[in-house]
Every structure is written in C-alpha cells, then in structure tokens.
Amino acid sequence: MTDTAGLDLISTAVLLLKRDHRIVYANPAAENLFAQSRRQLVGARIGDVLRDADRLAPALELALTHRASYTEQELELHLASKAAGSNGASRLLVNCTASFLDSVAPDGPQLIVEFRHIDQQLKIAREAKIAEQNQANRELVRNLAHEIKNPLGGIRGAAQLLEGELNEPQLVEYTQVIIAEADRLQNLVNRLLTPHKLPRYVRTDIHVLLDRVLQLLKNEFGGTHMIEPDFDVSLPEVECDAEQITQVLLNIARNACQSTATVKAPHVTLRSRVARQVVLAKRRYRMALEVSVIDNGTGIPLDIRDRIFYPLFTTRTDGTGSGLGLSIAQTFVAQHYGAIEVDSEPGHTEFRVILPFDHPSEADK
Known part of the structure; x- marks a missing residue:
C-alpha cells in the first residue's frame, strides 16, 4: 500500500483511486472539501462523491492509459451528497491533476488525484x-x-x-x-x-438590527409576503456602525421583497450564521459574521450580476428605483472591511453580507 503519511499533511485535497475509480484513501483536506469523513469516502466511487464526475473521466483515463499526469483547469463540480462543502455550498471550482501511480500491490491504487480549490482565489x-x-x-x-x-x-x-x-x-x-x-x-x-461618511464602530448584537429590519419589512410587505427569521442567537457581538449595517440589510431585504412581487407565494428569509475560514479585504479570518437575505424570486440574470452594485443601475422599469440601494450597501460593507456575495438562479437568490466580528485593528491585538 502507498505510504500516505505525507499526504495527510498536504493542504490540497488528495484522493487515491483504483482503476475502477473506487477511492482507497482521502486526506484530511479531501474530507473538508467534500464534506465527508474518510470512512464515508473510502470504498465509494468518485461518481458517488461528485455528481458530475464524468468531467474528470478524460483526465483519469488519459493518466491510466499513458501513465502520466493530466490537469483540468477551472473545473466546476458539484457534490453528489446533500452536505455542503467547505465553502458552504455544493458547488466546487477546482484545478484537478490526475497522475498515474505505479502501485506495488496488484490491487493497489492506480491514480492519485489532487484538487486545488480555486473558488476563493477567483x-x-x-x-x-x-x-x-x-x-x-x-x-x-x-x-x-x-x-x-x-x-x-x-x-x-x-x-x-x-x-x-x-x-x-x-x-x-x-x-x-x-x-x-x-x-x-x-x-x-x-x-x-452621503454614503462616504466613515462608520462609528460599536459592539452590537446583530440580531437587534435584524429584528428592526424584520419589523420594517413586515410593516411594508407583510400583507403580501412571508418574511421570516432564521437566526443563530449564539453569535458573538460584531463591531460595526449599527445605522450603516441596518441600512445595508434593509436595502438588500427591501430589494428582495420587491423582486418577489410577481411570485405566487413570495418568501424572504433573513438568516444569521458563522462563516469560517474566510478572506475579507485580503485578510483571513477564522470566523466571521454571515447574514443572508434569501428570496424565491425570478433571480438575477448572470449578464448583469456584476453591475447590480453600480450607482444608478436598476432593473426596475416602473421608474421608482433610484439604483442607489445596493451601491450604498456595498460602500458601507466595504468600509467595514467586509464583502457582499450573491448567488442567484430562478426561484432562489441569496445575498450574503460577510463582516469580521472585530475591526481589523482590534483583531490584530
């Protein structure tokens, strides 16, 4: 059997496969990437772990046939299981290298496959x-x-x-x-x-702000929308400007309510969670605050997704949109050294506001 002690220390995900693509070893980084324990991975086929493993098949077969290494760049894969990956979702964007492994044992592994998760870099x-x-x-x-x-x-x-x-x-x-x-x-x-006013950082319970936003939304849209909380009340306080972050969440949530106006059963959820091992403003944080606004609207077309934060850009055709809400939100979040992420498809749009719990100058202490 191949010595795997060194592979346990590698930061990239590594799998050892038999000729039939059955997994015989997974290192800790692979457990983290695929959101499954080694016991769950070993014995399974790669197709049991990734529902679109056929995208890997050409590199695997070429490596076996030519006894060499082959790499696929920027490969988008999805977990076959319902578990979320290390990035909090089922989607993985990776560089994948498959190499032939000259195993001594006749029934030993024939391939070593390395996955470099590049989603964070991009x-x-x-x-x-x-x-x-x-x-x-x-x-x-x-x-x-x-x-x-x-x-x-x-x-x-x-x-x-x-x-x-x-x-x-x-x-x-x-x-x-x-x-x-x-x-x-x-x-x-x-x-x-006015959005360029610098924030005044104060220790704040994010759920006090979320409750305020929730109440405002219910007053404005409660007659037509289902608006509900999904809070992790164990979260620590976050160092922020309460008025600015309230405005951020209100702008995003109000957009979500407006975008679901034509849906048969409009539904908006405000959710709070911990985000782990995230990079914000080029700094890595072990833990950060993640507040999501999720709606069941028609979604945001991919071709305009990068423009929705531009000042004066609006998708509303009734003349009521100023195109400033998301621009102001992004300005305030950037001043807090945070980020806004968006995932959208028809029936599910999620805006995630990610903030460090501590101001960077305090986090260094």
Whole structure:
C-alpha cells in the first residue's frame, strides 16, 4: 500500500483511486472539501462523491492509459451528497491533476488525484476588480452630483420667485411641480454624496438590527409576503456602525421583497450564521459574521450580476428605483472591511453580507 503519511499533511485535497475509480484513501483536506469523513469516502466511487464526475473521466483515463499526469483547469463540480462543502455550498471550482501511480500491490491504487480549490482565489480577484470599478463609478457620480447641486438650488429659487409674481392658480401649479422635482433631485444628490461618511464602530448584537429590519419589512410587505427569521442567537457581538449595517440589510431585504412581487407565494428569509475560514479585504479570518437575505424570486440574470452594485443601475422599469440601494450597501460593507456575495438562479437568490466580528485593528491585538 502507498505510504500516505505525507499526504495527510498536504493542504490540497488528495484522493487515491483504483482503476475502477473506487477511492482507497482521502486526506484530511479531501474530507473538508467534500464534506465527508474518510470512512464515508473510502470504498465509494468518485461518481458517488461528485455528481458530475464524468468531467474528470478524460483526465483519469488519459493518466491510466499513458501513465502520466493530466490537469483540468477551472473545473466546476458539484457534490453528489446533500452536505455542503467547505465553502458552504455544493458547488466546487477546482484545478484537478490526475497522475498515474505505479502501485506495488496488484490491487493497489492506480491514480492519485489532487484538487486545488480555486473558488476563493477567483472570488478575491473578482471582488478586487468590482471594488476598483465601483470606486471609479462613485467618484464619477460624486463629481456629477457636485455639478448638479448648485444649478438645482438656482432652479428652485427662481421657481419660488416666479411663483410670487403669478396670479393664476394654474400657472402656480406649474411652479410647484418645478419646486417638487428640484427637491426630489436634491434629495437624490444628497444620497449620492452621503454614503462616504466613515462608520462609528460599536459592539452590537446583530440580531437587534435584524429584528428592526424584520419589523420594517413586515410593516411594508407583510400583507403580501412571508418574511421570516432564521437566526443563530449564539453569535458573538460584531463591531460595526449599527445605522450603516441596518441600512445595508434593509436595502438588500427591501430589494428582495420587491423582486418577489410577481411570485405566487413570495418568501424572504433573513438568516444569521458563522462563516469560517474566510478572506475579507485580503485578510483571513477564522470566523466571521454571515447574514443572508434569501428570496424565491425570478433571480438575477448572470449578464448583469456584476453591475447590480453600480450607482444608478436598476432593473426596475416602473421608474421608482433610484439604483442607489445596493451601491450604498456595498460602500458601507466595504468600509467595514467586509464583502457582499450573491448567488442567484430562478426561484432562489441569496445575498450574503460577510463582516469580521472585530475591526481589523482590534483583531490584530
């Protein structure tokens, strides 16, 4: 039998397979990646662990036939079991290398298969790109907002002066429209300029904020939507700006309620959990706070998923969406050294707000 002591120490997932693709060994990293114990993995075929293991078949057969190594890059696989993987989901994005193993025993392993989980690497690169683009967009919007602000004041003032000179009620109504629209644009400009206020960090029970959001949602959408909590009340307090994080959760949850308006039985869940071994703002945390907003709406098309956080971008066609809610949410979360992740398909959309429990300067102490 192949000496596996060294394989136990490797940080990447390693499986030893027989010629029929039956697993004879799994290292601890493989147990973590596939969310199964070694006892569960050994004896199973690779197809019992991964429901789309046929994507691995060409590399496995080439390695056996040519007695060499073959690699598949950025391979998307899904766990066959209902258990979630180490990234909290059934989807795995990996680089996979299959190598021929010249086993001494006639019935010993013939293949060594190494899985390098690259989902986190791609996520960090994608978040960095989105953050850079959003920063450029925010600066552009802020510059435009400053240019718009002064003329708005002049328009409103002129409309008020004109109103004082008019005697016909019908004409006064027109000036009232001008004043009202100028005020609306002024409020929009103010919202564009205010998210950049730095947060005031205070130890906070996240469930106090979630209860507040839940109540606001029920007051607004309770007549048509099923809105329910799924909280882990054992979570420690998080160091955050309570008003900003409340606004983040409210913006996301309100979008979820609005996106399910056409669903037969609209359902929104607010969930709190611990996220383990996560990277936020290029720092690794053993534990972090994860708050999810889950809805059963129509989903977010893949081609616009990276743009939903852009300022002024909205999918609403009724003219009521400002396109600022998610942009403001991402700004506030970034100021907390956190991240917002999105998974979406028809019938299930999940926004995850992930925050460090401690401010990075405190976490280093």
